[in-house]
Amino acid sequence: MSKKPSTSLGVELKSFIAPFRFDGSGDFHLKSHETNDKGGLDKDKAEKILEANLKRLKDFQERLYAQNRWSVLLILQGMDAAGKDSAIKAIFAGVNPQGCEVHSFKQPTANELEHDFMWRHVVALPQRGHIGIFNRSYYEECLVPRVHREILAKEKLPPKLVTKNIWGERFGDISAFERYLSRNGTVILKFFLNISKEEQRKRFLPITNGSRGW
Amino acid sequence: MSKKPSTSLGVELKSFIAPFRFDGSGDFHLKSHETNDKGGLDKDKAEKILEANLKRLKDFQERLYAQNRWSVLLILQGMDAAGKDSAIKAIFAGVNPQGCEVHSFKQPTANELEHDFMWRHVVALPQRGHIGIFNRSYYEECLVPRVHREILAKEKLPPKLVTKNIWGERFGDISAFERYLSRNGTVILKFFLNISKEEQRKRFLPITNGSRGW
């Protein structure tokens, strides 16, 4: 039988999580968060917690899978080199892959551009009992084509629909869509990996020397 | 080059369509519509119009396909034997199948039940330039499981999400989803084939004699 996940660890972790968590109430300003805030943890302590928590995560996943009612959708966003791939590997290697799927959303394909901008993400949603991890998501669709208009042009929208309201509409539509998913049993957890431009530059350096993995 | 669809026929048809059309403004009461209202047409005249209009529909489809910006989603609802299959055949046999797809939504499969209730419909949405025809749709999800609670149970929703608000939420979510599709280039046209219980009974009779097609 699946074991009851540890609650004491959950309590201990709360204080570490709180400063980085936004529950939707009140205002949120990214700028009031330091990108190098370690949250009072050093590497050793963090690794110990990570290890202890992996056990807890496994237990939770077993229950999720056995119940087969809820699904969990994790959305990871962040600039290139923010650590999305590494975070997935560090946290989820350990979880039973039967019940956990990762989808990486890169440049949309020709076929995907023939549909509404969330279509390819909907197709990939986790089924009940499963954890789905989106490495990037539809949030990109409010960022990349907004800055690069040639990318918006490739989305083949009828010209009369490309108004100055389009970004507000997209945020509204995403919000409505996530509310719909919540009402149907999907718990959505969103993570923004917040690094500075300077840190990003440093992380890119090793790549040019050919020594970085995936 | 694709020909310009006939506009004079469009004008002529308007008066026949108007009494059966609801554009969302004002109130709508199904009961104020007679199920046997022929709209001032006899069979001969209707067939002539149908034939003339098929030509017009083909021209429109060519333009839709060539532009490759908009998509058209037709949703047909109606009781069993209301004539959904026949309507599709009578109206769309004549249209280029390269650019027109029909999806019939019957009882959801085990895999489909593992997802939110609109998931299987989203997967089947028409791409840009195409006409998609939904023979039944997510509207069933506000009817069938509402009456038959054992069908709702099969949807495997977490119990705490099955509240008295669920039907209102579903209508709200459908409405938000259709608004999203419209903003992204899908024109949605909905048809309710309105027959009486008595007419349905009559239409079912021949089936038991084995003489009805599909």
Next chain:
Amino acid sequence: MSKKPSTSLGVELKSFIAPFRFDGSGDFHLKSHETNDKGGLDKDKAEKILEANLKRLKDFQERLYAQNRWSVLLILQGMDAAGKDSAIKAIFAGVNPQGCEVHSFKQPTANELEHDFMWRHVVALPQRGHIGIFNRSYYEECLVPRVHREILAKEKLPPKLVTKNIWGERFGDISAFERYLSRNGTVILKFFLNISKEEQRKRFLPITNGSRGW
């Protein structure tokens, strides 16, 4: 009930079809076929037959759909401008689109290149009772990448698998796959629209004047 398709027309058509049909027995040489062979038909007569045959095709489709056992897969191949799109439109506009799907295979997408070369075609196969039309198909995979090695490179095959036997293997694999489909209820009919280079050049001309449809 679905009507019995006309057999007398079937008999009449046989003599027109025979010279263009290869049933797999004996040798076949494309060069022994004139590209401008009209098969003893002028345009008027051909259109009359086409019209009469459309009726027959509809009846056959009704039976196919009602039985829900067999599926039909039509594969159209031919050079650009050979008339694949037009053939689909001329022959299949008239057939009930509920039961007939067309798939056009263009340049494979990034996602499709992550799979074996027939994967995207398998996904699109017609279900029982349906007619599936492939506008181009996996046969391209024995032609295009064979001539353009940079396209083969994009298929990301492990280098040790790209041997001089690869084209022979692909033909063998296609042949085995089609045999498998036949054994499982799919009737495969293949059409090569055979035009001359000169005819192709002529047909391309109007496009540059902007007057050609889809």
Next chain:
Amino acid sequence: MSKKPSTSLGVELKSFIAPFRFDGSGDFHLKSHETNDKGGLDKDKAEKILEANLKRLKDFQERLYAQNRWSVLLILQGMDAAGKDSAIKAIFAGVNPQGCEVHSFKQPTANELEHDFMWRHVVALPQRGHIGIFNRSYYEECLVPRVHREILAKEKLPPKLVTKNIWGERFGDISAFERYLSRNGTVILKFFLNISKEEQRKRFLPITNGSRGW
């Protein structure tokens, strides 16, 4: 950079694997294998090897993913309670889920029955760089409907195709299909978890007491 997987462990493991491995040469008789053969390992030693090997598996997976050329398909077969789910969990929890997908094939859905018997498995094949795990597979299609003819009937094959050769044809078609996959970069590894009827009976007992996990 991804580390070189340990080769010394690979050498050490060979002798444990050899008695349980069939490479296709010579004859194979399931009956000459004891179902309770522990291969000279006790639980402690086995767990140590499993742990050491997990590290090796991770390194291999990183290389597979980084190369993005080959894909690995693991097929697990075995009677109910043979330990397929547990094997996946014990071996693959630890592998990066970004690059590893598990598909469990249960009773085919209505939609899946509308296609050839391998269609649903093809759709789920791993992409290049990924490990795909099939928990049951198309091999079931040569077992279950062979014994239970009512299940074969549900596959809606045209009656004339259901001959006494059907099982031989299915094995031949599977074999040809796997050869095709191999030629296109998929390494297929098949595992049969071989338990006795008596052991199966024992393992089922706890379930009725409600104490078994997933």
